[in-house]
Amino acid sequence: MTVTETEPDPTPEPEPAGDPYADALRAVHAELAEGNARAAARERVIERLHEENQLLKAGERQSLLRPVVTDLYRLRDDLLKQAAELPADFGAERAAALLESYGQTVELALERAGVLPVRPDVGDRFDAGAHRASGVVPAATPEADATVAGIVRDGYRDTVTDRVLAPATVLVARWTPAPEAA
Incomplete structure (x- = not known):
């Protein structure tokens, strides 16, 4: 404004005193x-x-x-x-x-x-806040379900705020039980 x-x-016009x-x-x-x-x-x-x-x-x-x-x-x-x-x-x-x-x-x-690359390890639990799934692969055991099966791309973390700037892109293991024989 x-x-x-x-x-x-x-x-100005004169005013009367x-x-x-x-x-x-x-x-x-x-x-x-x-x-x-x-x-x-x-x-x-x-x-x-x-x-x-x-x-x-x-x-x-x-x-x-x-x-x-x-x-x-x-x-x-x-x-x-x-x-x-x-x-x-x-x-x-x-x-x-x-x-x-x-x-x-x-x-x-x-x-x-102030940025660090972050590379998860194969076998780490999948964390939606730190990882981005780019694909699913079969898990060998039920314990391997929802774990990192492979790393496609590293992630990045801000060292000052400790926030994820870019999540690591990973392959996720998914356990599917074998169908029971009838």
């Missing part, structure tokens, strides 16, 4: 003009503070992201350098090792940002 200043009429209503009206008019001026000054201060707040937020966001951005551009540079220097006899085994090393570099960047 913007308050607009109103200028008093520069040529000693008229108490006219004096009271002039006093009210003066108070209103003074109140409008104060409100306009407050609006200018609020707008200035809002602009400063937006600048501070942008700077804070940049400060928070700086380590992650630094890690990402270093990773990009490493990837491009490695791609340019790959030998002709570069095999699948070496490619897997190289990609795994880059995965570890990204993991370190995530840790610096």
Whole structure:
């Protein structure tokens, strides 16, 4: 809401001297003009503070992201350098090792940002809060029912809030008893 200043009429009509209503009206008019001026000054201060707040937020966001951005551009540079220097006899085994090393570099960047990868173990109980089922496989025993049978993708947890940011994607074991012979 913007308050607009109103200028008093520069040529007020002369009022008869000693008229108490006219004096009271002039006093009210003066108070209103003074109140409008104060409100306009407050609006200018609020707008200035809002602009400063937006600048501070942008700077804070940049400060928070700086380590992650630094890690990402270093990773990009490493990837491009490695791609340019790959030998002709570069095999699948070496490619897997190289990609795994880059995965570890990204993991370190995530840790610096307060995020940890979470990999459940096969045999852990399925937890809907920490896991996302991507499929069901037959369980070998009744005890294996509703357990993690395989890991499709790691999950991620915020180290500050201890909240799951992304659940681990898993295969879930489901026990189905054999039908009884009749």
